[in-house]
Amino acid sequence: MKKTEKKLTIHKERCKGCQICVLYCPKKALSIGEKLNKLGYRYVVLSKEDACTACGICAEMCPDVVIEVWRDNE
Amino acid sequence: MKAVYKKPEVLKNPCFHFCPGCHHGTVHKLVAEAIDSLNLKDSALAVIGVGCGVFLYDYLDVDSLEAPHGRGLAVATGVKRVRPERIVFTYQGDGDLASIGMAESVHAANRGENVTVIFVNNTIYGMTGGQMAPTTLLGQVTTTSPYGREFHRDGYPIRMAEMLATLEGVALSARVSVCTPKYLFDAKKIIKKAFEMQLDNMGFTFVEVLSSCPTNWNMSSMDALNRVKEEMIPFFPLGVFKERKMPDVL
Amino acid sequence: MSSKKSFYIDLVFSGFGGQGILIAGNLLCYSALLDGREVTFFPSYGVEMRGGAANCYVVISDRQIGSPIPSHPEIGMIMSLPALKRFENVIRSGGYLVINSDIISPEEVEREDVNKIFINANSISKDVVGNDRLANMVMLGYIAKRFSVVKKDSLISAIKEVVSEKHKKMIPLNEKAILAGYNLKLT
Amino acid sequence: MNKLFSRGSDALAMAAIDSGLKFYAGYPITPQNDIPEFLSRELPKVGGTFVQAESEVASINMLLGASSCGFRVMTSSSSPGISLMQEGISYLAGSELPAVIVNVSRWGPGLGGIGASQGDYHQATKGGGHGDYFIPVFAPYSVQEMYDLTVKAFDVADKYRTPALILADVMISLMRETLIRRYPEGIKPPEKSWAFGERKGERQKIIKSLYLKGNELEVHNWKLHKKFEEMKKNEILFDKYLCDDADIIIVAFGMVARVARSTIELARENGLKLGLFRPISLVPYPEEELFSLTKTCKNFFVIEMNTGQMLYDVMRILGRNVNIRFYGKPSSYVPTPDDLFNKAKELFNI
Known part of the structure; x- marks a missing residue:
């Protein structure tokens, strides 16, 4: 079976580190990183890339449109 | 690649000034998605109340008119009566809509003005720094109820969605939340429905969105989500309190 | 007018909200009051509640203070990059930029006609109190000593005035961080 | 105390x-x-x-x-x-x-x-x-x-x-x-x-x-x-600061007057004799007290954080025989002492 192509775009400069995406990610693929962005927040990173299924829940829940999710056309 | 989720088109600038975990951003997104999906970019006209949502025009690419504090629905009435082809919506907080603007809100609803209200209820005045709101829960500590809201002194929290549902002019009155994925998808549907009903000239459509205000609740974003679930929803139940199937028949 | 030679010092504190900028400014004010001086404190304010910029002006003098907002403060305590960009050009020529070098790299500073002092305040805070949250106190301690702004005893006794009842147990840690800055020897 | x-x-x-x-x-x-x-x-x-x-x-x-x-x-x-x-x-x-x-x-x-x-x-x-x-x-x-x-x-x-x-x-x-x-x-x-209390007949x-x-x-x-x-x-209240020998008297109230105090000190260090007249009661306005300053000073500098409101009162009170200049700053940033000093020099050609 062909593996689905997927992509998460994380706009880290507008992330405020609220962790709502981290909480609701069904696969626990996201976490808050160590680095600060220009706003002064520790921003979200995709720490378990393989676990991500590109379901889009993180993006739906994010109040700041930090995450955009793409999947290839099967 | 196909987008599972991408920034709504009408959301021209997603760099919100809101605090971390604030639901205003989420509600802005839902409104933007509804406008996109119904192709209302050119017809939508936002009447913006005073509060943290006052900068909506910085984020949404729709014609916008700023109303004095509380007067949003009077202003919206004026717009809609002379430009009925525009899809007019107000974006108001609890202080704006349910305190200083109570008279305007109730009377616009009672007249069945064909406008949509997005009512963000976070039980507090956010922009001014966390004062008691008409929706503040009993016992809740705010900067002007330092000993907790007490009904003999401060009255009870007002349930706007239920109250407006009693008025004949109201076509849709609902309460939604965005604190879990399931609730968020429900909220998305209701907000879209409200705009659709306005397109069908059904009358006054009102969507109350329970929202968190981590900063003024002195909570982390996570605790704030829990507060919406565990404290707000029990007092402010989610649901559709009135939905008229026909345009105003009278 | 002849009293020009009397004590006068003006400072600006700037950084992100949450870094304890206003607490540092307030603490210096209370200390100066204990020293018997006139003090004004003027905070910035805005619509963003959390994050965002935080800054305040402090003026300390032996005489009645006019403007609480100095034209060009002598000393800037700078805790973030936006703070540097905002106040770099406000500091008077020959004045001092005291910069948290854990957050701002030295090459970011463009002014040539001011004295630049770099303190790795977060690291020092982590070393002495176990976390990096008291970087503000390290910086403040250094400034108090370096520019003879207030007496050491006043600084220490004033801590209890600015630490809220809820965080009483943080007082000893604040004291440690301040003293670390106070005793800091920069090469 | x-x-x-x-x-x-x-x-x-x-x-x-x-x-x-x-x-x-x-x-x-x-x-x-x-x-x-x-x-x-x-x-x-x-x-x-x-x-x-x-x-x-x-x-x-x-x-x-x-x-x-x-x-x-x-x-x-x-x-x-x-x-x-x-x-x-x-x-x-x-x-x-x-x-x-x-x-x-x-x-x-x-x-x-x-x-x-x-x-x-x-x-x-x-x-x-x-x-x-x-x-x-x-x-x-x-x-x-x-x-x-x-x-x-x-x-x-x-x-x-x-x-x-x-x-x-x-x-x-x-x-x-x-x-x-x-x-x-x-x-x-x-x-x-x-x-209204108890009526008691x-x-x-x-x-x-x-x-x-x-x-x-x-x-x-x-x-x-x-x-x-x-x-x-x-009920008239006002404050005068270094007006007696002043060549130019600043007229300002509230925060602008507060900043102007520093301006005056700065100006005097630079050899320019500025003074400050500050109405504390805006109503009733200290009209006579302001007018009496025209005996010793002919230059008045009205400064406000608006485009000129108290200016109307000062012009009415002082009349046309004195030199009145105005600096208005209708913005959220309070002018600094330097700003006011530079404006004074500019507007009075010093």
């Missing part, structure tokens, strides 16, 4: 409590929220009542009710909220009811901004609401004056049975400095025989502003005017 390091807004709220404030009503608006927040915490402790009203319209009318019962009452707001209160202020003036109203003014018109401004000078000093009336207006320029002038406002309000306004600004309200909490001995709220009391019969409204208007004439005799 109780020496504190206090914020301006807190000083004002303490003064209200020390003056025997019994009833406060207000509504959230930036940048005056510190006042209701302080009073919601402290007023109940001394037996007073704090109400967060549903709007400024309601706040001011709650004051009308509480004041009619003879108690000391106060509200605070910021410019847009004060606009909403104008109806009530006019009714208070017409009904001769004492009240203290605090405007920590912001930047307008409309929703404007929350920055520093003196754009409400006209509204504050020229009535604001409808009808033929003046109310006393005080403009503090320090944390101490936030306290002292609030005490004063309560006394003047009671003495003349009138609403009184404190026209404060963001800088003075948010800044902290030393404060001596001193409620003067011997000042007691006067007995208010006109107020007394004559009916009516408090109103509607006068329809004959010329009774004209009589009423002249009565209000007479009170204003009395205030002009007794």
